[in-house]
Amino acid sequence: MNADRHTDIAIIGGGPVGATLALALSGSGRRVTVLEARGSIEASPDPRALALSQASRIILERLGVWRKLPAPTPISRIHISQQGGFGRALLNAEEENVEALGYVVDYSALDLALHATLIEHPEIELHMGIRVTDLASNQGFASLACASADDSWHLTAAVAAVADGGKSITQLPGIRRSSQDYQQTAVLAHVKTELPQQGIAYERFTRNGPIALLPSGDGYALVWTLPPAEAARVLALPETAFLRELHDAFGDRQGRFLAASARNSFPLSLKTVDSVTSGRIVLLGNAAQTLHPAAGQGFNLGLRDAWALAQALGKDGRRDDTAALQRYRSERRLDSFGGAHFTDGLVRLFSRPGRLLGHARDLGLLAFEQSPAAKHWITRKLSFGAQG
Numbered sequence: 001m002n003a004d005r006h007t008d009i010a011i012i013g014g015g016p017v018g019a020t021l022a023l024a025l026s027g028s029g030r031r032v033t034v035l036e037a038r039g040s041i042e043a044s045p046d047p048r049a050l051a052l053s054q055a056s057r058i059i060l061e062r063l064g065v066w067r068k069l070p071a072p073t074p075i076s077r078i079h080i081s082q083q084g085g086f087g088r089a090l091l092n093a094e095e096e097n098v099e100a101l102g103y104v105v106d107y108s109a110l111d112l113a114l115h116a117t118l119i120e121h122p123e124i125e126l127h128m129g130i131r132v133t134d135l136a137s138n139q140g141f142a143s144l145a146c147a148s149a150d151d152s153w154h155l156t157a158a159v160a161a162v163a164d165g166g167k168s169i170t171q172l173p174g175i176r177r178s179s180q181d182y183q184q185t186a187v188l189a190h191v192k193t194e195l196p197q198q199g200i201a202y203e204r205f206t207r208n209g210p211i212a213l214l215p216s217g218d219g220y221a222l223v224w225t226l227p228p229a230e231a232a233r234v235l236a237l238p239e240t241a242f243l244r245e246l247h248d249a250f251g252d253r254q255g256r257f258l259a260a261s262a263r264n265s266f267p268l269s270l271k272t273v274d275s276v277t278s279g280r281i282v283l284l285g286n287a288a289q290t291l292h293p294a295a296g297q298g299f300n301l302g303l304r305d306a307w308a309l310a311q312a313l314g315k316d317g318r319r320d321d322t323a324a325l326q327r328y329r330s331e332r333r334l335d336s337f338g339g340a341h342f343t344d345g346l347v348r349l350f351s352r353p354g355r356l357l358g359h360a361r362d363l364g365l366l367a368f369e370q371s372p373a374a375k376h377w378i379t380r381k382l383s384f385g386a387q388g
């Protein structure tokens, strides 16, 4: 990449949200440049499985990405329960009149499908192995300090879209960040169970944190939330002891756990910003909001961010980028706030100790189970976001 260049829209981070934004902008007539720190997609697989909503499926279909995904696993039911309690609730795709309540894909498979589609668009400039090390907004443009393994230079852009996952560019003038550490770590693995996988996603709340089993291929993608020291302990267990402890925590709904793949872990926190724009800089995806994975909302929110930003920049942006960014900021406020607070509320409600509270939660789950209207409402919000 040459020194001192200019582009219309610079996207910092070619992960799933940044790549989606680039694709959604193709055909807008704007010059788009994606800067991705990883040298190659294949060399850095990510162990996460992602539950995608109906809205995400629609976006990925429109962008020509969905058909490249190797067999997404449909979720036909979602089973919600709490350890040691009698209450439980079931969401059912058939009752909701939808083909599926969501679809499970591997992060890495999605990453590959997005990049395979990016390559079909030669008008999108994709640069791998380039890290943005600094970012500023000046009068009328953004300025990016870029570095590769053997070079460094500056790039200017009419708009800099930060899709770096919220981990690298943490200080931005005019944007205040808030962060709450959940003191929880997610332990991930692919597990096989005695009873066959039948499209049921389980969300089981325990005193340590939620356990999610997402149907994935011929087994389940496990997200087991634990306090950090407990997580470190179970990560180090031999496989049979790990499977036994998982069974003790999860219960018998899928019979015994038979096998687990290599395990990984992620520390969990809630990160939000007071504004997703500052001058010519705009944040999206995890850079704008990082959520607890309990409700499987983070990436789905990020995709809706990318779609909304592309619409704003493609339409208003051709005349006035500042107006486009303002439109994006006000359009995304409710969905981002709703997603973050719904997920955070759920995690906090179910992690509070106390017998009385546990009993009240059981009654709440039973009441939810008896209310088709409440189930329909929540299914719609999970599928399409707070704006429904």
Ligand SMILES: Cc1cc2nc3c(=O)[nH]c(=O)nc-3n(C[C@H](O)[C@H](O)[C@H](O)COP(=O)(O)OP(=O)(O)OC[C@H]3O[C@@H](n4cnc5c(N)ncnc54)[C@H](O)[C@@H]3O)c2cc1C
Residues within 6 Å of the ligand: 012, 013, 014, 015, 016, 017, 018, 035, 036, 037, 038, 048, 049, 050, 051, 052, 130, 131, 132, 133, 163, 164, 165, 166, 167, 168, 169, 186, 188, 223, 266, 284, 285, 286, 287, 293, 295, 296, 297, 298, 299, 300, 301, 302
């Ligand atoms: C355990 C777990 C389970 C989850 N499950 C779900 C789920 O079921 N459903 C769901 O919707 N969400 C889920 N999420 C959330 C989801 O993973 C994130 O919301 C999503 O990955 C965010 O995508 P992103 O592109 O914003 O960020 P990332 O995935 O973090 O990608 C950021 C990209 O930017 C690049 N980058 C970083 N810094 C720079 C830089 N300075 N310069 C250039 N490039 C840079 C990185 O290399 C990376 O490619 C889960 C999260 C966790 C931790």
